[in-house]
Amino acid sequence: MTTPQFDLWLDGANTPAAVRFERHSPFDGTLAGTFADGGEQDAAAAVGSARRAFDDGPWPSSPARRRFEILTETARLLTANADLLAERMVRESGKPVTLALGEVAASARCLEYYAGLALAVEGSAVSERNPGALGLILREPVGVAALITAWNFPLLGVVCKLAPALAAGCTVVAKPSHLCPGPTMLLAQLLGTAGLPGGVFNVVTSQREQGAVVGQHFASSRAVDKIAFTGSTATGQAVMRAAAGNAKRVALELGGKSANIVFPDAPLADAARTAISAFTFNSGQQCSAGSRLLLHRDIHDEFLALLVEHAGKQVLGDPAEAATTMGPLISRRQHERVLGYLDLGRAEAKLVTGGGSHGNFVEPTVFDGVDNSSRLAQEEIFGPVLSVIPFTTEQEAVALANDSAYGLAGGVWTGSMDTAFRVVRGVRTGKMFVNCYNTAGLDDMPHGGYKESGTGREFGHAGLEEFQELKTVQILLR
Ligand code: NAD
Numbered sequence: 001m002t003t004p005q006f007d008l009w010l011d012g013a014n015t016p017a018a019v020r021f022e023r024h025s026p027f028d029g030t031l032a033g034t035f036a037d038g039g040e041q042d043a044a045a046a047v048g049s050a051r052r053a054f055d056d057g058p059w060p061s062s063p064a065r066r067r068f069e070i071l072t073e074t075a076r077l078l079t080a081n082a083d084l085l086a087e088r089m090v091r092e093s094g095k096p097v098t099l100a101l102g103e104v105a106a107s108a109r110c111l112e113y114y115a116g117l118a119l120a121v122e123g124s125a126v127s128e129r130n131p132g133a134l135g136l137i138l139r140e141p142v143g144v145a146a147l148i149t150a151w152n153f154p155l156l157g158v159v160c161k162l163a164p165a166l167a168a169g170c171t172v173v174a175k176p177s178h179l180c181p182g183p184t185m186l187l188a189q190l191l192g193t194a195g196l197p198g199g200v201f202n203v204v205t206s207q208r209e210q211g212a213v214v215g216q217h218f219a220s221s222r223a224v225d226k227i228a229f230t231g232s233t234a235t236g237q238a239v240m241r242a243a244a245g246n247a248k249r250v251a252l253e254l255g256g257k258s259a260n261i262v263f264p265d266a267p268l269a270d271a272a273r274t275a276i277s278a279f280t281f282n283s284g285q286q287c288s289a290g291s292r293l294l295l296h297r298d299i300h301d302e303f304l305a306l307l308v309e310h311a312g313k314q315v316l317g318d319p320a321e322a323a324t325t326m327g328p329l330i331s332r333r334q335h336e337r338v339l340g341y342l343d344l345g346r347a348e349a350k351l352v353t354g355g356g357s358h359g360n361f362v363e364p365t366v367f368d369g370v371d372n373s374s375r376l377a378q379e380e381i382f383g384p385v386l387s388v389i390p391f392t393t394e395q396e397a398v399a400l401a402n403d404s405a406y407g408l409a410g411g412v413w414t415g416s417m418d419t420a421f422r423v424v425r426g427v428r429t430g431k432m433f434v435n436c437y438n439t440a441g442l443d444d445m446p447h448g449g450y451k452e453s454g455t456g457r458e459f460g461h462a463g464l465e466e467f468q469e470l471k472t473v474q475i476l477l478r
Helices: 040-055 062-079 082-093 097-120 154-169 183-193 208-220 231-248 268-284 299-312 331-349 394-402 417-426 460-465
Strands: 007-008 012-015 020-024 031-036 125-127 133-143 144-148 171-175 202-203 227-229 249-253 259-262 290-294 352-355 366-370 385-391 410-413 468-476
Touching: 007 040, 007 125, 007 183, 020 183, 020 394, 020 417, 020 460, 031 082, 031 183, 031 331, 040 171, 040 208, 062 097, 062 154, 062 183, 082 097, 082 183, 097 154, 097 460, 144 154, 144 208, 154 183, 154 227, 154 410, 171 208, 183 202, 202 385, 208 227, 208 231, 227 231, 227 352, 231 249, 259 268, 268 299, 290 394, 299 352, 299 366, 299 385, 331 366, 331 385, 385 394, 394 417, 410 417
Parallel strands: 144 171, 144 227, 171 202, 227 249, 259 290, 259 410, 290 385, 366 385
Antiparallel strands: 007 012, 007 202, 020 031, 125 133, 133 468, 352 366
């Protein structure tokens, strides 16, 4: 198998960097790729390129149909290169190939969605308030947008920011995580093939320490108008502080510790099967993971038995195999972090199933009788670890769900729509699932957090508005 080498992507072309770094597979340690280790100067070059493309280039004022064509052509190219993109994710991040192919398909749909919205951008008019005047409300691109992304959705995490940014007419600099930078580099090349003008999309890859330098440069640069960040809450706070210098628009997609609430009148078999996928999907390395299970005491024993049964169906193994449902954790460092939480769980709660590990793998692990105020229930683990917390009343369940610094997602399982809706309204999170988790097949609904899970939204119309400014015009009629 050949080992690809990637450079920086600046001004629409591959650009070598003085220093390079290697990424090894977290599954078997083989070399997955070599990448440019970009630094402060490269970050400045990328921002300069995007700034020139915005101030002097054709993209911000290009007709909507041009943006539509580029976005739809990129979607087509993603689909045509799905195996290549998925292989990058498998080798660099250990994501199972079935999930990786699903991510490519979701990314293509996201590009198509924003291609459609690009055609539909409309301002509005204020016509009747004063018969002697006319008001216009225009929607303009926000300017140069910087995208700083995590490794857990290494393609969709970039596309869900890039597609609305391009649809709005912005130009972009991007900094993917050093743990899985390849998909962003391939995306840049495919955008070039699709005909995106040079300078509209620029990518700086870097290894871990330089990544923070590049990220801080983007966040603090006065030539950047908007920052869209996905990552941990601590890094997001550092980004927000750095962005204050020129009061740039900031969107932060941060961590979570979401509660999945199961009532006795729920379809229990479905609820148990989904409760397992809610915290094992992507090996638990997922911001919206249903990592707290709030379980009604009346169904406690029956439901735990179902959980054990479904946990046993997970297939841990080679991420390149289609049958694998759970790959390794992203790195040795993350693996050790998760093992620390397993030790904590054994000391403070009751191990129901799992707890084993080999290589960078961790088995689906369920702890029962977890105190909601404990670290196990309050901190984002980012691994396949579920904390079961019993409850008796609906009010207690809502209070437990809300007793968290985070507010990203949540689930409620019940046969009663009245109960479901009261809980949905009571829980303070950016998204809720009723009798499902992670998806009901409704793509392109806004995603984002309350509280310390972040600010701003991705996907949907709200995702486009993040990259637009409103300009009002008052015309005095004579
Ligand atoms: P991270 O915070 O370590 O890194 C995120 C990105 O920020 C990386 O590209 C990194 O290089 C960069 N970075 C690091 N230090 C920086 C600094 N000082 N200034 C600017 N940029 C800097 O997060 P991660 O480990 O890559 O990702 C995991 C986290 O992402 C989890 O907390 C997860 O919940 C969160 N996440 C959230 C969402 C969401 O939509 N809410 C989605 C996926 C992941």
